[in-house]
Amino acid sequence: MDFNREKFKDMLDVAKIAIDQRDFIPILSHFCFSGSTMTAYNDLLGIRIPCKTNFVCALQANTLLQLINSTQAEIISIGFTANTAYLKTGKPRKGMRARLPYMGEDDFFFKWPNIKRLEKYKLTELQLKSFINGLQLCL
Secondary structure, eight states, X not given: OEEEHHHHHHHHHHHGGGSXXXXXXXXXXEEEEOSSEEEEEOSSOEEEEEOOOSOOEEEEHHHHHHHHHTOOOSEEEEEEETTEEEEEEXXXXXXXXXXXXXXXXXXXXXXXXXXXXXXXXXXXXXXXHHHHHHHHHHO
């Protein structure tokens, strides 16, 4: 799948604050692509950004960022062969082709809550003001 390098880099830069740098739990150092979103999660903070892809997997964040930062190509491509993910830029023999560590989406254990299920509990403006007043009285 082809991406505009600058736009893709900007998106990864926003999400990288939610990447665990310690690599204690490997999946927490990956960006997870679901086909429609990209998620980063570090056990404290989760960030989900719309990102249409034709693949579903988790790519190692630091390696992906280093490769994207090392090229000036306008378009980058992420693809897959048997058991390998790769990033390539430019024309064959003139561009870059590098292997990317990746994990399956099943390894990514963070699941977003179902917000639609909570919609039936929406507060009216009066209820919300009363709730805030109650909280202020507790302080």
